[in-house]
Amino acid sequence: MAATDTHTDTHPDTHRAIETVFRIERARLIGGLARLLRDVGLAEELAQDALVAALEDWPRGGVPRNPGAWLMAAAKRRAIDRLRRDAMLERKHAEIGRDLEDGRGDAAARIEAALDDDLGDELLGLIFAACHPVLSREARVALTLRLVGGLTTDEIARAFLAAEPTIAQRIVRAKKTLGGAGIAFAVPRGAERMPRLASVLEVIYLIFTEGYAATAGEDLTRPDLCAEARRLGRILAGALPEEPEVFGLLALMELQASRLAARVGADGVPVALPDQDRGRWDWSMIRRGLDALTRAEALGGAEGAYALQAALAACHARARRAEDTDWARIAGLYDRLAVVMPSPVVELNRAVAHSMAFGPEVGLALLAPLEEEPVLRGYAPLPAAKGDFLLRAGRADEARAAFERAAELSRNGPERAFLLARAAACGG
Amino acid sequence: MRVMVFVKATADSEAGVMPSTELLIEMGKFNEELIKAGVMLAGDGLKPTRQAKRVAFDGASRTVIDGPFAETRELVAGYWMWEVKDMDEAVEWVKRCPNPMPGPSEIEIRPLYEMSDFAEIMTPEAEALHGGNAAAMGRADG
Numbered sequence: 001m002a003a004t005d006t007h008t009d010t011h012p013d014t015h016r017a018i019e020t021v022f023r024i025e026r027a028r029l030i031g032g033l034a035r036l037l038r039d040v041g042l043a044e045e046l047a048q049d050a051l052v053a054a055l056e057d058w059p060r061g062g063v064p065r066n067p068g069a070w071l072m073a074a075a076k077r078r079a080i081d082r083l084r085r086d087a088m089l090e091r092k093h094a095e096i097g098r099d100l101e102d103g104r105g106d107a108a109a110r111i112e113a114a115l116d117d118d119l120g121d122e123l124l125g126l127i128f129a130a131c132h133p134v135l136s137r138e139a140r141v142a143l144t145l146r147l148v149g150g151l152t153t154d155e156i157a158r159a160f161l162a163a164e165p166t167i168a169q170r171i172v173r174a175k176k177t178l179g180g181a182g183i184a185f186a187v188p189r190g191a192e193r194m195p196r197l198a199s200v201l202e203v204i205y206l207i208f209t210e211g212y213a214a215t216a217g218e219d220l221t222r223p224d225l226c227a228e229a230r231r232l233g234r235i236l237a238g239a240l241p242e243e244p245e246v247f248g249l250l251a252l253m254e255l256q257a258s259r260l261a262a263r264v265g266a267d268g269v270p271v272a273l274p275d276q277d278r279g280r281w282d283w284s285m286i287r288r289g290l291d292a293l294t295r296a297e298a299l300g301g302a303e304g305a306y307a308l309q310a311a312l313a314a315c316h317a318r319a320r321r322a323e324d325t326d327w328a329r330i331a332g333l334y335d336r337l338a339v340v341m342p343s344p345v346v347e348l349n350r351a352v353a354h355s356m357a358f359g360p361e362v363g364l365a366l367l368a369p370l371e372e373e374p375v376l377r378g379y380a381p382l383p384a385a386k387g388d389f390l391l392r393a394g395r396a397d398e399a400r401a402a403f404e405r406a407a408e409l410s411r412n413g414p415e416r417a418f419l420l421a422r423a424a425a426c427g428g
Numbered sequence: 429m430r431v432m433v434f435v436k437a438t439a440d441s442e443a444g445v446m447p448s449t450e451l452l453i454e455m456g457k458f459n460e461e462l463i464k465a466g467v468m469l470a471g472d473g474l475k476p477t478r479q480a481k482r483v484a485f486d487g488a489s490r491t492v493i494d495g496p497f498a499e500t501r502e503l504v505a506g507y508w509m510w511e512v513k514d515m516d517e518a519v520e521w522v523k524r525c526p527n528p529m530p531g532p533s534e535i536e537i538r539p540l541y542e543m544s545d546f547a548e549i550m551t552p553e554a555e556a557l558h559g560g561n562a563a564a565m566g567r568a569d570g
Contacts, residue, residue, distance in 0.1 A: 016516060017516070017519075017520065019516075020516040020517055020519075020520045021520055023513070023517065024465065024517060024520060024521075063523075123464065123465075227511070230466075230511075231466035231467075231511065232466065233466075234463075234466040234468075234511075235464065235465070235466040238463035238464055238466070238468075239464065261542075282542075284469075288469070
């Protein structure tokens with residue numbers, strides 16, 4: 001049996017173990033340091049310095065019993081050194097600077113206290129800061145993936161098909177904006193809480209949907225982004241167990257992710273919900289999703305936008321076969337969703353649900369006003385839905401034209417192929 | 429990736445010795461950390477095998493065997509289900525776990541097969557059956 005003793009090994013694996021520890025601890029370190037310094041860029045640097053210290057120290061002395069605390073202590077020492085040394089920073093953090101003049105002990109004690117006081121919610125504070133509404137949506141997403149998810153700028157750029165320098169610059173600017181606005185890296189309380197939480201949930205769901213339905217590029221899904229979004233959802237659920245929409249979002253993500261494996265055919269082409277092999281659905285995710293939905297509803301959140309969308313996903317999850325789908329219930333849920341989250345896209349989905357429940361003509365009638373909607377101009381799913389309604393209404397020629405239009409508009413390779421196949425299947 | 433983490437049984441756990449208050453507190457803290465990190469999916473402790481049963485299969489025959497079972501070190505006393513980035517991360521978390529037993533003990537980490545691992549080998553019948561299970565889970569909860 002191959003065994004390594006944590007406390008005495010000088011094994012080459014130690015290096016890997018240190019990297020792993022750092023990966024786990026990084027976000028929490030940055031959160032704690034940023035809270036103290038109100039400078040997330042500096043916090044990131046100091047966390048990195050702590051890793052360097054660990055790489056020097058641990059192979060000799062062994063990995064410490066509590067590696068997270070060791071890293072935090074090392075980073076704190078460096079924070080103090082940096083603050084003493086760097087006059088500019090000292091001016092910037094005048095208050096801490098004054099303490100430093102009184103001697104290192106006081107400052108150290110103060111920093112210790114500040115870091116010990118925060119009840120271990122550094123990570124949550126960091127998530128709230130990275131998702132601060134003062135930042136643009138794109139900046140929030142990039143910063144969250146960088147700071148909380150630990151993705152490199154290159155990985156983020158690849159995930160969103162942006163140029164690496166664009167993402168790097170976006171992140172640098174976002175950090176500056178946070179510093180300039182004097183954002184506290186703490187969990188917001190009181191009246192500030194709800195809008196800030198809404199922003200966090202939005203960012204998490206954006207990350208998820210980018211993974212689930214890649215809007216651009218040749219891959220239809222990017223499961224890693226989905227996994228990271230779900231992890232963030234679980235972190236929030238653990239930290240904010242009384243917030244119904246947190247559970248609504250978690251339920252929505254679990255239920256949608258349960259279909260990931262079934263969504264893409266062997267040839268990379270998307271498989272529509274009714275044609276999916278339900279044997280590929282992940283029942284443990286469905287189970288967790290339904291549990292989270294029950295929790296959201298029990299907390300009084302049944303009419304929340306995420307909970308309603310989760311309830312919609314649950315309708316599909318509960319259908320043993322596609323033809324068992326309760327479309328009337330889905331149509332009703334979309335009616336409710338259109339009230340709490342009015343948007344042309346919701347109206348489009350509502351039209352689809354009503355067409356399934358009450359016939360393609362009903363769908364076409366609901367769709368007609370949406371075709372005038374400026375936001376939906378150039379939105380591929382609209383002509384795709386129209387093609388489907390028309391085909392079911394027996395109007396094959398018009399259906400083909402609609403599918404071809406949808407294919408023209410699609411930015412996603414496999415999706416385009418799928419739409420062209422549907423157009424071809426209309427005959428003519 | 430998901431991993432199942434098994435706390436292996438010891439003579440103490442098989443004797444039904446309850447964990448000390450101190451260990452319960454330590455374990456509570458550890459579980460809290462797992463939740464805060466978004467790693468924890470599920471976890472439970474198992475009763476000693478004197479309360480367990482086995483069903484032995486041989487062709488068409490089914491034989492029920494009552495516990496306790498002999499090979500203590502091969503038995504399981506508790507489990508977690510975690511979602512982690514890789515096995516390194518799972519190992520790191522297990523190292524942080526307080527020793528779950530009063531004496532020497534072992535924890536085993538087993539990565540799960542994901543549905544995608546089966547894509548190639550599953551027969552249509554098996555897939556249909558699994559689909560039925562997924563839907564049945566949904567029904568039971570709804």
